[in-house]
Amino acid sequence: KYPMKKFLITGGAGFIGSHVVRRFVNTYPEYEIVNLDKLTYAGNLANLKDVEDKPNYRFVKADITDAAEMNALFEAEDFDAVIHLAAESHVDRSIADPTAFVMTNVIGTVNLLNAARAYWKGKYDSKRFYHVSTDEVYGALGETGMFTETTAYDPHSPYSASKASSDHFVRSYHDTYGLDVVISNCSNNYGSHHFPEKLIPLAINNIKNNQPVPVYGKGENVRDWLWVEDHARAIDVIFHKAKTGETYNIGGHNEWKNIDLINLLCRIMDEKLGRPAGTSAQLITYVTDRAGHDLRYAIDSTKLQQKLDWVPSLQFEEGLAKTVDWFLENEEWLKDVTSGNYQAYYDTQY
Ligand code: NAD
Ligand code: DAU
Known part of the structure; x- marks a missing residue:
């Protein structure tokens, strides 16, 4: 399956996406990284100034809610992998306007899955769809306990409901069509380029x-805070080492x-x-x-630490x-x- 060559990273102009793009462009000069982003209020190409001239990096302005645009892109480019981060990401905005969250987080994800299903047909063994998700899908904890990969979904905000829905769709494309998918659910990130609504x-x-x-x-x-570069490193490790269909929790024990x-x-x-x-x-x-403010989030990342040898660095x-x-x-x-x-x-x- 490896080495894969051509990556589509969605939401790469956002906070976490820009760190993932930077990591992949710099760590894997042999990979071609295509960053797809709509450049909403949260997308900012200035986040990627240091990589924009690298020969293995390219930016495409596009909207994942546009199914025809996604299909045309997959037809034109023979992607080997998708790392999907594009999303409406702020809980307070989802309380004010849930529909935008359904459109991008649910419909947008399904559009990408449909394009992968259609244009990767017959080649699923050599492709991978990595979906970046959140611990908020698990709902809220009381004073004790932690979220594990088998915690039942119980989202409370329109944001977490939309992310939970997208996770279910991603898994369903694995179970129904045999697409190679991997999901990670991460706790609160912090670090450079974080949009000041958070x-x-x-x-x-x-x-x-x-x-x-x-x-x-x-x-x-x-909240359980994790340095964003540790999240990007976890995505790198999980992308390359997880078995198909697996889920990993990522958190800072913090x-x-x-x-x-x-x-x-x-x-x-x-x-x-x-x-x-x-x-x-x-x-x-x-x-x-x-x-509907969730009281407490805490991630148990034992699986990631033990199976893939990842630990927070900072x-x-x-x-x-x-x-x-x-x-x-x-x-x-x-x-x-x-x-x-x-x-x-x-x-x-x-
Ligand atoms: P962000 O809001 O900073 O960035 C989102 C990016 O997606 C922006 O660049 C935006 O322009 C782009 N985008 C939005 N709608 C789009 C559309 N329709 N088409 C194409 N691009 C679009 O978000 P973030 O905090 O970097 O989060 C990235 C991903 O990680 C999200 O999927 C989020 O659910 C997940 N996540 C975030 C955290 C966190 O603490 N921030 C934790 C766990 C998981
Ligand atoms: O847990 C992962 C999630 O973390 C991600 O999936 C989301 O995309 C990301 O936005 C983040 O969600 P939170 O709602 O936890 O993050 P936020 O920074 O908005 O809020 C953190 C905590 O601080 C939360 O308990 C609400 C509180 N808060 C937030 C703001 C913006 C305040 O007390 N004051 C504020 O002004």
């Missing part, structure tokens, strides 16, 4: 600008209550900005809770400090993505 980059941006840092409810919800995380971030920001200790924490503002405090450095050093990037429609969105939320 908690960590939003808080960094607001602290930097002396704006309130909104904490939903009592700040007691728990649970934080939101309020504890924000307090840690405030301490780091005070230090980096040379402000007296306690200055940034004064910006913390408790706001109305997210509707300790959280170090990763967070590195992330803050990146945002402070990339002021132009931050200004660009928070200009235009960003403020209008922000005003509807807070």
Whole structure:
């Protein structure tokens, strides 16, 4: 089956996708990487400035909800593999407008599966469809327990419902048509190029600008944070080593209550900005809770650690400090993505 040559990576201009593209372009010069992205508000080619001139990289602007466009692309290009990340990814936006999530996350995924099914016919043994998914499909945990690969699906938000649906479709194409598929479900990522609608980059941006840092409810919800480059490395390992039809959970074994995380971030920001200790924490503002807010996520990644020898590389405090450095050093990037429609969105939320 290996080496595969031509990869379609969808959503490569987004946060995690750009790290996956960068990793594959740099690690595998023998692979041809085609990055397909619609460039929604979350897609940004500036995320890939350092690889755009590499000979094994190409960008295609396209929309996965357009079935004819996907079919034409698969007909024109003999892809060996798909790594599918394109999605509407923000829970709060899904609460405001679920339909966009059904269109991209469900219909878009089915369009890609249909194109793979049709144009890879007779060659399934030499092709692979890798679907990147989330731990949110498993629902919410109480104070104890962890999500394993066999935890029953129980999504609560329109976002997680759409991702759960897409996971089911991907598995069904394996079980029904014999397509070679692999799925991974990952916990919350953080790191460079993270769009500032999500908690960590939003808080960094607001602290930097002396704006309130909104904490939903009592700040007691728990998330399991993983450095985005560790996620990209996990995708690389799973893509190359998983058996067909397998699922892997990816997580940092790194649970934080939101309020504890924000307090840690405030301490780091005070230090980096040379402000007296306690200055940034004064910006913390408790706001109305997210509707249907899942209490706690925690991933058991034992299978990935034991079978494929993957472990997270970066300790959280170090990763967070590195992330803050990146945002402070990339002021132009931050200004660009928070200009235009960003403020209008922000005003509807807070
Ligand atoms: P993101 O919102 O930063 O990026 C999504 C990308 O998809 C953007 O570049 C956007 O332009 C593109 N896109 C959206 N709709 C499209 C369409 N119709 N056609 C083509 N491209 C389209 O998202 P992210 O945080 O990088 O997440 C990437 C994937 O990883 C998603 O599938 C998400 O569900 C999954 N995931 C995210 C996290 C996380 O913590 N962010 C954790 C686990 C899994
Ligand atoms: O678990 C994986 C998921 O993590 C991914 O599938 C999603 O694509 C990704 O967006 C992320 O979802 P969350 O909802 O957990 O991430 P977010 O950064 O939006 O919120 C993290 C926590 O912080 C959550 O409990 C809600 C809270 N929050 C969020 C924002 C934006 C706040 O308290 N204040 C905020 O302003």
